[in-house]
């Protein structure tokens with residue numbers, strides 16, 4: 702069985718980060734080891750959330766794994782709360798990346814630079830942090846920022862609308878210049894009816910895109926769902942483009958399902974009811 706490690710926070714309430722990655726990736730048949738970076742009472746969109754920083758636990762945990770010869774087929778990072786945590790993730794990348802062998806591929810490094818949306822950084826983040834995150838992104842095989850995060854990574858102004866395909870292709874090329882092999886930008890809107898992703902593979906020099914009908918409501922946590930499905934699909938042996946498409950389809954289905962649930966909450970999508978569909982793909 703494939704084993705991945707995901708490094709991100711636990712938001713006890715909020716349907717994001719580890720409470721999304723664990724159920725989705727495990728259900729896709731992949732062992733999901735976790736390294737929690739912090740425990741929050743809720744995600745940071747709630748007022749008054751508690752935040753227990755776990756930075757001091759990261760090295761003892763990973764050192765113990767070393768003594769047990771644990772390794773991973775992929776390492777997937779999400780929300781990271783400090784410069785020090787980014788440093789520690791880079792250390793884990795270098796210590797736990799195993800080379801291709803007869804039975805396993807090289808450890809895949811997958812970075813979701815969770816820090817911003819809708820043109821704004823999340824509470825607690827700064828432009829300087831985004832520039833530091835760009836260095837981590839440069840060490841990844843795959844990154845999946847939304848357009849806001851892509852703009853912060855490149856330290857360019859965020860454009861909400863009025864851009865064209867060439868503008869996004871340029872952003873993809875500039876992100877690839879950071880050093881990342883495959884780059885995805887989510888939340889691309891080239892016309893008012895459609896929303897989707899565009900991607901670039903610097904090895905094949907190929908661009909691709911996948912668009913859906915734009916839905917009227919957007920929800921928190923969909924980026925984490927997207928990244929988790931991508932990760933699971935890649936570990937199942939799907940191609941990069943198949944994984945990107947499956948993740949987009951799952952997010953859209955989850956949003957549509959949520960809107961049919963009269964009791965849905967305001968902080969996350971009901972991806973749970975779409976899991977049977979995902980597992981059939």
Ligand code: PXL
Pocket residue numbers: 710712717718741743744745746780815823921922923924925
């Ligand atoms: O979904 C990204 C995310 C993850 N973790 C925490 C967050 C957010 C987004 O706001 O606050 C703690």
